[in-house]
Amino acid sequence: MNPNHRFFTFQFGLLCVSNFLFSASFNMMIPELPGYLTKIGGAEYKGLIIALFTLMAGISRPFSGKLTDTIGRVPVMVFGSLVCVICSLLYPVLTSVAGFLLLRFVHGFSTGFKPTATAAYGADVVHESRRGEAMGALAIGYTIGASAGPMLGSYLVNYFSYDIMFYVSAFLALGSVIILYNVKETLPNAARFKAMHLKINRTEIFDASAIRPALITLLLCFSIGTVLTVAPDFSEHLGLHNKGIFFAFFTVASLFIRFVAGKISDKYGRVPVLIGSTAVLVIAMIILSLSHSVTMMLVGAVLYGLSWGINSPVITAWTVDLCEPVNRGKAIASMYIALEVGIGTGALFSGWIYHNESTQFIYAFLTPAILALIACALLIRWNNKRALA
Secondary structure, three states: OOOOOOOOOHHHHHHHHHHHHHHHHHHOOOOOHHHHHHHOOOHHHHHHHHHHHHHHHHHHHHHHHHHHHHOOHHHHHHHHHHHHHHHHHHOOOOOOHHHHHHHHHHHHHHHHHHHHHHHHHHHHOOOHHHHHHHHHHHHHHHHHHHHHHHHHHHHHHHHOOHHHHHHHHHHHHHHHHHHHOOOOOOOOOOOOOOHHHHOOOHHHOOOHHHHHHHHHHHHHHHHHHHHHHHHHHHHHHOOOOOOHHHHHHHHHHHHHHHHHHHHHHHHHOHHHHHHHHHHHHHHHHHHHHHOOOHHHHHHHHHHHHHHHHHHHHHHHHHHHHHOOHHHHHHHHHHHHHHHHHHHHHHHHHHHHHHOOOHHHHHHHHHHHHHHHHHHHHHHHHHHHHHHHO
């Protein structure tokens, strides 16, 4: 390890650029997919757009965690990005509702693999004293992609077509793959892939050290599923026709706070920082539930972005803090399983609650506020117990 604990190396920079392209690739579709599904006759299945995606991502996490710790970080990242390329090219081909939903399910492999290996790689090359700061820096590339992607996707649909959006998505994911071929592997003695690596036993599904981060992630990520499912229609309901603007405000706010979030948690601790960010998330959901204007909705989006700009890198750093280095991939995958379950159930339940009725928006947003409040209470309890110990 470099004595001055420098983390922003050329390799780390490549990882950030790859993360940006990967994020832009699949996030650019999100605001437009509800409208696309309605266009092809599947309006009643909007809740499945995110739910199926996250279901596959969750199922694949134990495999990505094991493979990350055996064959290496880079091959797993490449596979995740390649899935994005292939699925994006197939959306214009499989135009039935069933075909679309099948693709959404398969597309989930991408986020089941790429983020797990990316986080493990980042943890490998960074000293533990700057881990939170590095996780925040690594997430900046992802956040920029999540900000630019939705606006670009909406622009392409409004001025060109859905098919053009899908092809641009594939092109961006391909760029992520090309960059990864210049990234050096960090796993010592990485093995060649064998079919036996896909055999998972019970002890390889979940790392016990990640229980607390995973529980908080589960409770908080219900809100992400809700926002991804409901926000596009909510934006249109309030008169904002470029549905990507909501996500742009959310992700830009998230981007700016990431510059300092991880560093603050390195200094003051993960749990105390998470208490504050979770409280902000509760407030954001309440504001969204009460929004009757575009301005108020965007205030909620900014607060929500601030909360997740802190939550994301800090929870990842917390997970890595608690695990053994040899199980780093498995621990991160365990946390991400909870993330996928939270997002998936949030998407599914918010779709049922909303049910294409504008009067139900308030209840769709209040539900994740209640769950985030429970998460905040748990964090306060754990922090108090630690202080008394």
